[in-house]
Amino acid sequence: MPEIGAVLLDIEGTTSSIAFVSEVLFPYARAHLRDFVARHADAVAPILAEVPGDDPVATLLRWIDDDRKATPLKTLQGMIWAEGYADGTLKGHVYPDTPVALRRWRGAGIAVHIYSSGSIAAQKLLFRHSIEGDLTPLIAGYFDTTSGPKQEAGSYRVITAALGLAPGAILFVSDVQAEVDAAHAAGLQALLIAREGGGEVRSLGEVLP
Structure with a gap:
């Protein structure tokens, strides 16, 4: 080499571990997504504008279930996980x-x-x-x-x-x-x-x- x-x-x-992502991070983001969007409407508005459909949150939840590698989803997941890491709920x-x-x-x-x-x-x-x-x-x-x-x-x-x-x-x-x-x-x-x-x-x- x-x-x-x-x-x-x-x-x-x-x-x-793949399990950490699939069994901890993804479910955490899914469970907190709708509430996070409601609490941070202004901050997430540009992200939601990149998501197709009349209900972008529903689209994002479907993308989580499908493990879509879409940049808007990944950006929003990162924001949600930041709260979990900050309060000690999540450890990488x-x-x-x-x-x-x-x-x-x-x-x-x-x-x-x-x-x-x-x-x-x-x-x-x-x-x-x-x-x-x-x-x-x-x-x-x-x-x-x-x-x-x-x-x-x-x-x-x-x-x-x-x-x-x-x-x-x-x-x-x-x-x-x-x-x-x-x-x-x-x-x-x-x-x-x-x-x-x-x-x-x-x-x-x-x-x-």
């Missing part, structure tokens, strides 16, 4: 090997960036309020769907340009094969992580050890 200058990490199934799950790997790479001079379908704000909340403490000092930057869909090579070209590195100097790690394939197509190094086995690595401890 060529020398790596930056590691780009997925969240669900990579740094953090990370695997035990995640902070260990982040510190190892930082010590080796390798910048760590996150690329997730969740909004950048939501990403920062998860790592700032993680069960392992505030991990944001170990993370150099964040990317979300504003850079493009994760299964399209063009999105990784956008990220590569933003990082100012040659594509081959960036290593992307994800538990989704289609995302790994898209990163490869853009010239990045990429590894499939499968914590139950069947991938190229089973933990972040095996990545650039």
Whole structure:
């Protein structure tokens, strides 16, 4: 593998449990969405304007159920989760090997960036309020769907340009094969992580050890 200058990490199934997102974060946002919109009508109005239908809240609830990667939904979810993290109801799950790997790479001079379908704000909340403490000092930057869909090579070209590195100097790690394939197509190094086995690595401890 060529020398790596930056590691780009997925969240669900990579740094953090899929169950935390699907069984904790999504239900929390769904349960609080309508009340949050009512309490913050002015703040969320521009977001709701991007949602089709006569009842945008109903559309957003349906998108949550369908796990839609829509930017307006991800933005609003992040705002709702911020309240949950702030009052201590939510704590961001990370695997035990995640902070260990982040510190190892930082010590080796390798910048760590996150690329997730969740909004950048939501990403920062998860790592700032993680069960392992505030991990944001170990993370150099964040990317979300504003850079493009994760299964399209063009999105990784956008990220590569933003990082100012040659594509081959960036290593992307994800538990989704289609995302790994898209990163490869853009010239990045990429590894499939499968914590139950069947991938190229089973933990972040095996990545650039």
